Amino acid sequence: MAIQPIRLFGDPVLVTPATEVVDFDKELRQLVSDLTETMQAAPGAGLAAPQIGVPLRVFVWDIDDELGHLINPSLDLSDEIQDGDEGCLSFPNLSYNTPRAFRAVAKGFNMHGDPVTVEGTELLARCLQHETDHLNGVLFIDRMTAEERKTAMKEIRESEWFGLATENGAKPTFKVSPHTTFGLGL
Ligand code: ZN
Secondary structure, three states: OOOOOEEOOOOHHHHOOOEOOOOOOHHHHHHHHHHHHHHHHOOOOEEEHHHHOOOEOEEEEEEOOEEEEEEEEEEEEOOOEEOOEEEOOOOOOOEEEOOEEOEEEEEEEOOOOOEEEEEEEHHHHHHHHHHHHHHOOOOHHHHOOHHHHHHHHHHHHHOHHHHHHHHHOOOOEEOOOOOOOOOOOO
């Protein structure tokens, strides 16, 4: 177990709410390790367990040279909003302006079952919101205005990865994102 294929938009696991972690065991620690390795290889700034096909409430991040992980998170958000481009490793090569709360406080657990609180602004706040959304089966295109979403969906349908995925009728997966500099991969 190590780097896992990243599930792409179109895979049902990405729109299915994930379940709470109950056992803080060796398998959970392996999952955190796999998520971290897969995120770093992509490379990306964040990755949630459903993105590697595991429907559990776990995500990891790598922001400002700090690795983190959170299990069973709940979020408290500021009223203040930030704009900015956001990408997603499940939508290779695409990024869109996505409004998010400027500050987020996430409460949850680390992989040993200890309660932890993570507080972030700007990029970390954006990541905490993006990854928690993944655990609820919500994708960043769901956070766009109807008009922006329409434009995004057109580009997604025209993208090479989406075409290949639907043509083969297989589960769309990418071993490693081929273009790594475009937008923020979360
Ligand atoms: Zn994402």
